[in-house]
Amino acid sequence: MENSEQVLQLLAEAKVIAQRYYALTKKPLGITGEVAEYEAARLLGVTLASARQAGYDATELVAGKPRTLQIKGRCLPNGCTPGQRLGSIQPDKEWDAVLMVLLDSTF
Template identity: 50%
Template sequence: MTENTEARRVRDILATVKPLAAEYYQLTGKPLGVTGEVAEYVAAELLGLELAPPRTKGYDAIRPTPAGPVRVQIKGRAYGEKANRSQRLGTIKRDAACDTVLLVLLDNLNLEPREMWEAPYSAVEARLAVPGSKSRDRGALGVPEFKKLAQRIWPAADTGF
């Protein structure tokens, strides 16, 4: 994302919203509903992605590469010490014009990024197609299940995080 007036304003808004969303979660145990937007922005900032226009069908961002653009579907989850380990990703769009799925895990105390995991869309689709799970039928994978298909891409593996 290029640093312009609009990008600075978005950063300012998120800086205001994140502590409010974290406090709301601490008080109610429910998310405020901004995790996805925060995850998309954090991924764009840290990984150099270009966010797709709102309501783009099948993906949320583009990763420019020498081989051409890679379309990325971004999922965000807030978790922490007391988080339920069986948390699920939001619905993964099926039959999407997408190349990869990125999971951004945010700390539920402050919505700061903790980890990012990426899996090829084809592997995610293949896992969702395995019969025997109502959640998979709805396009949802658990965080641990997704991590088995994925590779941690942030922070770098040698950081000890």
């Protein structure tokens, strides 16, 4: 099995566990950021940066030039209240744009 296929399989399993955990505890399991980054890469074709890259999570080519992206993810479960927050944006780090990924209750 190819590496990206293995990651997809693990994320699918993690999503099910996170849903079950939330149903039991009403607390998030804490995988939203990782899922948001991977889904951005899968759906939008951005290239993920290495882990712990200061300032940005991914890169993309725009008009032939690389652009760095901070990726912020938020899971909005059914019946959530307005005013949900995203993770903090790091203005003191090097980045070009922020990509917000909104996920439903099934991630």
